[in-house]
Amino acid sequence: MTRHLLLGQTLLFTGNPFAGDWQDSVTIDTNGAVLVAQGKIIDVGERDALRAAHPDAEVTDYGTDLICPGFVDAHAHYPQTAIIASWGKRLIDWLNTYTFPEEMRLADPEYAEEIADRYFDLVTAAGTTTTCSYCTSAPTSVDAYFRAAQARGMRVYGGKTCMDRNAPDGLRDTAKRAYDETKTLCDRWHGHDRLGYVITPRFSPTSTIEQLDALGSLWGERSDCLMQTHISEQVEEVAWAKDLFPEARDYLDTYEAFGLIGSRAVYGHAIHLEPREIDRIKEVGAALVHCPTSNTFIGSGLFDMSLARRGLVVGLATDTGGGSSFSMLRTMAAAYEIGQLRGTAMHPSQLLWLATQGSAQALHAGDQIGALKAGHEADICVLDLASTSAIAQRHAHADGPWEAIFPTIMMGDDRAVRDVWIGGVRQAA
Structure with missing residues (x-):
């Protein structure tokens, strides 16, 4: 030995x-x-x-x-590697102009493999050893991601991104397909070597009630998995979610009503949370992930790092490719700058914690990495x-x-x- x-x-x-x-x-x-x-x-x-x-x-x-x-990157979109730093759009326009067309390309297994290899080459060169990524709605993109990580011996997390409305035909699935394909992929990859499957509705505006309910049911069956999604990234998105779910108390309730809340939930962005949402997330022990370069690049807003001081679980992430860097060093710098703007200057030890043990705890891997x-x-x-x-x-x-x-x-x-x-x-x- x-x-x-x-x-x-x-x-x-x-x-x-x-x-x-x-x-x-x-x-x-x-x-x-x-x-x-x-x-x-x-x-x-x-x-x-x-x-x-x-x-x-x-x-x-x-x-x-x-x-x-x-470094542990707790929220990324590896399929967006090739479109990182695309110019000039707010979230919804950015998705329609850049993200969705590129994600459709990963239905091609060879292209998905190319992007997965390129992504891991870039992030490991920047010192990142674990990622938690959204794949696309195509199972080929999930297989490519996990195979590339497995070949490198990496501990990674990821899952098929589920969407059955408000997305192009080439990316939409159905409630049944989302359930069936997610279950099959979970059985194929979860717990093998250093791989963890994550149940992944993109965000409630791109899923019908039927799909959210199906994914909530599946998570109940596979409670050993993480569940990741987006919440309260931009004010326009929050208003959109409220229009689409008029019975919901708030954005979080669009997930909570379907069982998509719990200690193994990982919510990305979380910039514009309401008091009830903060209290409920803390109560169940769910994690928030701060994506500072993305939040400034797309103009989303300034995350409130005082939530970490209030006892919420907070990780850090690049949010490739809405985020403008593959580097967690650059991400720490952006987090510091946002903290300054919010009046919560962070010590270097706190920045390094967020990029390592904080993100690991958000992924329920703090006892491993x-x-x-x-x-x-x-x-x-x-x-x-x-x-x-x-x-x-x-x-x-x-x-x-x-x-x-x-x-x-x-x-x-x-x-x-x-x-x-x-x-x-x-x-x-």
Whole structure:
């Protein structure tokens, strides 16, 4: 059994830095080490002690680079890879102009495979080791996504996007097809290797009552799965949902009425929530996912990060391709900027938490990924904290480890990613 010993600075969480004083929840060990074997983290500690205890381990010395958990992107649309950064539309027009035409192309298995491979190449180069993605309504897109992840040994989540109204003919299914195809795909992929199936109504405006009811019933049968959807992304969308569901108390009720609420629900965006919705989401333990680059790019609004301080489960995501970057570093920077605009400035430890353990907890995988902890899966990102001349000159004048890390969060990109380990396997550069 080959053991790998990684030496560097290590990011260590002992709690949630949003739950109180961040200093009580996270530390940087400037003389740290991580021992990896058989796909798992075996031990985390001080480098000299671990070197002495494991003299036969293969050593990779990263010097002053930061060894942290691999990034976890909790809300993405991998089929939109090729149309990322498309110009000039609000949400509904953006879907009709760019998203829906591109998603129809993934009914072709070869094209779906091409896009899935390209997507995973891009995100892993940016330090992301786990994604939760919407596929398209075509089962071929789901198969391509999971096969590409499986070949890389990745822990990923995803599912067929279900829509039976307010979408092009080439993407619409029916309530029965949504149920039957989702069930078949779930049986095919869920729990195999490191793959998790997610029941996925796109959002209530693109599903009839019959389809939402069918998917709620299926989730009741497969309660071990996650359920993902969108909520309250733009004010126009909220008004649209209220028009389509006049009996609903609010947007959340368009899901709740059909059983699409629970602790394993993952709601993307959640910018314009009403007080009842916030209270209900907290009560059931569902997760919200903040998508900052998307929210600014499409002009959706500013997420309220005080919800994390109020005890709601919050993850972070790129929202490819509404989001304008594949990088969780760029996403953290955008989250910081939005926090500033909302009067809730975030410490670097909180940003890193959102991109790792926070997102892992949103996906109910916090006991497997998202932390450097013995027994966790060995998904690791190593960051060069002086990757460009602009970052290096600021890093040289840093006062302490957090001040040294923050410039990479704000200005870093894939050049800052020194190495990525997935399931204990070092990825090729």
